[in-house]
Amino acid sequence: MSLSKLKEILRELIKQELEEASYTSNIPGFQTPYAFTDPKKDKKKKKKQATAGGYKLAEIYYRDLKNDESRSPKQKVWHAVREVRDSLVHLEKTLNHTIRLKNELNIDSRTYYKYAHNGLTKISERLVRLAAKIGQLK
Numbered sequence: 001m002s003l004s005k006l007k008e009i010l011r012e013l014i015k016q017e018l019e020e021a022s023y024t025s026n027i028p029g030f031q032t033p034y035a036f037t038d039p040k041k042d043k044k045k046k047k048k049q050a051t052a053g054g055y056k057l058a059e060i061y062y063r064d065l066k067n068d069e070s071r072s073p074k075q076k077v078w079h080a081v082r083e084v085r086d087s088l089v090h091l092e093k094t095l096n097h098t099i100r101l102k103n104e105l106n107i108d109s110r111t112y113y114k115y116a117h118n119g120l121t122k123i124s125e126r127l128v129r130l131a132a133k134i135g136q137l138k
Contacts, residue, residue, distance in 0.1 A: 081137070 065076055102109075112120075 077137075 065080070068076065071079065101107075
């Protein structure tokens with residue numbers, strides 16, 4: 001193959017690539033972020049989808065739990081109790097790490113941001129309400 005023939009082939013290939021790139025570069029991307037995902041595989045994406053549409057996630061969870069025919073009512077309650085237990089374990093670990101950090105850095109609680117004080121008060125009130133609801137389950 002001659003050098004001129006090789007140059008001609010390369011020019012044609014480059015020309016084709018440039019034409020194709022200019023045609024496809026103007027096409028917008030997909031506007032639906034979860035168009036090709038399976039919502040059963042990723043609970044976080046499912047939660048984002050549910051809240052993005054304005055649905056109340058708790059109602060969706062309750063409806064799914066109530067209509068689940070693969071479990072008996074006792075199994076449904078036990079599963080929910082287990083989820084609460086796991087969430088509390090995570091919460092307790094987070095609190096322990098925060099307390100440890102506060103103590104190691106010698107942070108005085110009087111120097112917290114106003115939002116932190118308000119948040120701690122609301123968390124305390126919520127925990128009291130949750131304790132009453134747990135009492136209703138017993």
